[in-house]
Amino acid sequence: MLNIRGKGEERASVGSSEARFLRLLFQELENSAIRYAVMRNYETLPYSAGGSDIDILVAGKDIEAAKRVLLECVIKVEGRIIGAVQTWNFVEFYLIALAGDRWWGVCVEFYSDVAFKSAVPLVDIATLHHKIQEHNGVSVISRDVGNTIGYIKEVLVHGDLKRHKPQYKESALSLIKHQQNVFRTVFSPLGHRSQILLRDLLEGASPAECAVKSRWLRFSVLISAFTRSPLLFLYKICGHQFFRVSRLLNPPGTVLAILGVDGAGKSTVINAILPALKEATHNAVFVQHLRPSFLPPLSRLKRVDKVAMEPVTTPHGSEPSGVLGSLLRLSYLTVDYVLGYWIKTRPRIAKRPAVVIFDRYAYDMALDQRRFRVNLPPRVVGWFCAVSPKPDLIICLHGDPKVIAARKNELSVEETGRQIESLREFARREPRARLVTTDAGIEATRDRVLQLVCDFLQEKSKRRIRM
Numbered sequence: 001m002l003n004i005r006g007k008g009e010e011r012a013s014v015g016s017s018e019a020r021f022l023r024l025l026f027q028e029l030e031n032s033a034i035r036y037a038v039m040r041n042y043e044t045l046p047y048s049a050g051g052s053d054i055d056i057l058v059a060g061k062d063i064e065a066a067k068r069v070l071l072e073c074v075i076k077v078e079g080r081i082i083g084a085v086q087t088w089n090f091v092e093f094y095l096i097a098l099a100g101d102r103w104w105g106v107c108v109e110f111y112s113d114v115a116f117k118s119a120v121p122l123v124d125i126a127t128l129h130h131k132i133q134e135h136n137g138v139s140v141i142s143r144d145v146g147n148t149i150g151y152i153k154e155v156l157v158h159g160d161l162k163r164h165k166p167q168y169k170e171s172a173l174s175l176i177k178h179q180q181n182v183f184r185t186v187f188s189p190l191g192h193r194s195q196i197l198l199r200d201l202l203e204g205a206s207p208a209e210c211a212v213k214s215r216w217l218r219f220s221v222l223i224s225a226f227t228r229s230p231l232l233f234l235y236k237i238c239g240h241q242f243f244r245v246s247r248l249l250n251p252p253g254t255v256l257a258i259l260g261v262d263g264a265g266k267s268t269v270i271n272a273i274l275p276a277l278k279e280a281t282h283n284a285v286f287v288q289h290l291r292p293s294f295l296p297p298l299s300r301l302k303r304v305d306k307v308a309m310e311p312v313t314t315p316h317g318s319e320p321s322g323v324l325g326s327l328l329r330l331s332y333l334t335v336d337y338v339l340g341y342w343i344k345t346r347p348r349i350a351k352r353p354a355v356v357i358f359d360r361y362a363y364d365m366a367l368d369q370r371r372f373r374v375n376l377p378p379r380v381v382g383w384f385c386a387v388s389p390k391p392d393l394i395i396c397l398h399g400d401p402k403v404i405a406a407r408k409n410e411l412s413v414e415e416t417g418r419q420i421e422s423l424r425e426f427a428r429r430e431p432r433a434r435l436v437t438t439d440a441g442i443e444a445t446r447d448r449v450l451q452l453v454c455d456f457l458q459e460k461s462k463r464r465i466r467m
Contacts, residue, residue: 017099018106021077022046025108026138028069035059036066037132037139039111040146045138053107053282057128057141060112067091070108082280082457083353084465085252087243089113091465094353096280096454101443103450105280114149116156116218118243119236120225121189123149128186144179145186147171152187152198156221159214173202191224244350252464253284253349254457255341255389257361258449259426260397261368261419263407265438265445266359269397272446273453277355284354290364291333292340298332326374330365330384333372337362337388345389353461355453362388367422393456394433395449396423403439 023046029036036058044050058066074081074095082105083094089112096105114122131142140146151168175183176199187195197217201210226233260266270287277285321329348354365372366381374381401417411419427433434452438445 016048016104017077017079017097018049018104019047021073021079021095021097021106022049024076025070025073028073029066030139032065032069034062034066034069036062037141038135038146039114039141040143040150042135042138042140045140046136049106051279053109055109055111057114058110058112063091063110063112066110070110080454080458081461082454083252083284084461085247085353086465087118088239089115089118092352094280094282094284094457096276096450098447098450103276105276105278107280107282114153115236116153116221117237118240119233120221122152122221123186124188127188131182131186144171144175145182148175148183148187152190155198155201155214156218159211159218169202172198176202189225190221191228194220194224248346248350250464251346251349252352253354253356254393254460255345255349255356255358255391256393256395256453257358257363257391258395258397259361259363259367259423260438261404261416261423262410263404263416264397264399265407265442266397268442269395269438269445269449270357270359272442273450276450277453281353281355284352286348286354286356288345288356288358290358290360291336291362292344293336294340294344295332295336298329321373321375323376326376329372329374330376330381333362333365334384334387341389353457355457358391361391361394363394363426367426368419391432392460393453394427394430395452396427396433396435397438397445398423398435399438 026046036056038045039055039057041050041052041055045054056066070093071081074093074097077097079095079097081093082096083092085092090109092107092109094105094107096103113125116122128141128145131145132139133142134140141149147165147168148171150165151172154168184195190198194217197213197220201213201217258266258270274285274287345356348356362385365374366378366385369375369381398420401413401420404420405411405413405416424435427435436445436448436452
C-alpha cells in the first residue's frame with residue numbers, strides 16, 4: 001500500500017483535482033500490483049505534474065492493466081481523454097478536466113521499454129530495476145539514471161544540444177564520471193563504442209563538434225543494434241516506420257478553426273482556452289492567424305517595404321480588386337492553404353495528438369469578401385473555399401450585433417449583423433461547425449468552447465484506441 005500522507009501534503013495543490021487524480025493513479029497502480037517507475041521530472045508528484053508530462057516505465061505484460069487503471073482514474077475525477085496514440089512499446093494519453101472554475105490537464109505516457117525508433121534499446125531493463133527508489137510514495141527511477149535517459153533520448157532524436165535541460169547533461173556527466181559501473185551496466189545495450197562517443201559528447205566540445213558527434217552517436221547505436229540482432233532490428237525499424245506512416249494517413253492531432261466577425265472575441269477565447277489545452281497536451285498546441293502562412297504575404301511580393309503585423313483596424317478600408325485581381329488573390333490564398341496544410345500543419349498533427357488552432361480560416365473569404373479585397377459571386381468564392389483543406393472542428397462565435405460592433409468600432413452594426421447572419425447560416429449547413437454565443441461573458445464562452453472541443457477530441461480518441 002502506498003503511503004502518500006505526511007511530508008509535503010500541505011502544499012497548495014494537494015486539494016486540487018489534479019492532485020486527487022495523481023494520488024489516485026499511483027495508489028491504483030500499486031493496488032493492482034503493476035510494476036512501474038516514473039522516469040524523471042517527478043519532484044512534485046503525486047501532488048502536481050509540475051507542468052511536465054509523466055513518463056512511466058511499466059513492465060511489458062502490465063501495459064494493458066496500467067492503461068485500464070488510468071482510464072478508470074480519469075472517470076473518477078470526471079476528466080476526459082482528448083488525445084491518445086499507441087505503438088507497440090508505448091501508449092500516450094492527454095487528459096483534461098474541469099475543477100470548479102479552473103481547467104487543468106496532464107500528459108501521461110506508459111513505456112514498456114526505453115528505445116530509439118522502437119528498435120534500439122537504450123537501457124538494460126533488468127539492471128534498471130535495481131535503480132528504482134521511492135519518492136513521496138511513488139516508485140521512481142533514481143534521478144541520475146532518469147536524467148541520463150532523458151539526455152540520450154534528446155541527443156538521438158533531436159541532435160540539437162540547445163534543446164536539452166541543463167540538469168539532464170549534469171546528471172549524465174556525473175553518472176559517467178562517478179558511477180562508471182552503473183553507467184556501463186544500465187546502458188550496456190548502447191554498445192561500448194556508443195558509450196565512448198557519449199562520454200566525449202558530454203565532456204565538452206565546440207558546437208560544431210557536438211553536432212558531428214551527436215550524428216555519429218546516432219549512427220553508432222543503430223549499427224550496434226543491427227549487428228546484435230539484424231532480423232529483430234529490421235523488424236522493429238519497419239514497424240516504427242509503419243506507425244509513422246499510419247499516423248500520417250490518419251493523424252491523431254486535430255485542426256480547430258475559430259470564426260467570428262470582428263469584435264466577436266476570437267483572440268480572447270483562444271487565449272482563454274490555451275492554458276488548459278497546453279497543460280493537457282504538454283504544449284502541443286499551435287496557433288495560426290487566418291492561414292498557414294507557408295507563402296509570404298501578397299504585400300511582400302508587391303515589394304511593399306512595411307508589412308503590417310498588427311491586427312487590421314480598418315478591414316474594409318481598401319477598395320476591392322477587379323475580377324482578375326480577385327481571382328489571383330483567391331488563388332494565392334488557396335494555394336497557401338493547400339501547401340501549408342500538407343507541409344506545415346499535417347506533419348504537426350501526424351506526429352502526436354497536437355491541436356492546431358486557426359484564428360479565422362478560408363471560410364472568411366466567403367463570409368467577408370471585402371476584407372480580402374475580393375469582389376466575385378459567392379458561388380465562385382465558395383469553390384475556392386471547398387478546395388482548401390477542411391478543419392476537423394469549427395467554432396463559430398456569434399452574439400448581439402450591437403454589442404459586438406461596439407467592441408471595436410471597425411464595422412457598422414448593419415455589416416456586423418449581416419456577417420453574423422451569414423455565419424449562422426454557414427454553421428447550419430456545415431456539419432463540422434458549432435455555434436457558440438459570446439453574450440454570456442468570457443468565462444461561460446471559454447467553458448462552452450472547451451466542452452465542445454473536449455467532446456470532439458474524446459470521441460476521436462475513442463475511435464483511435466480501444467478505451
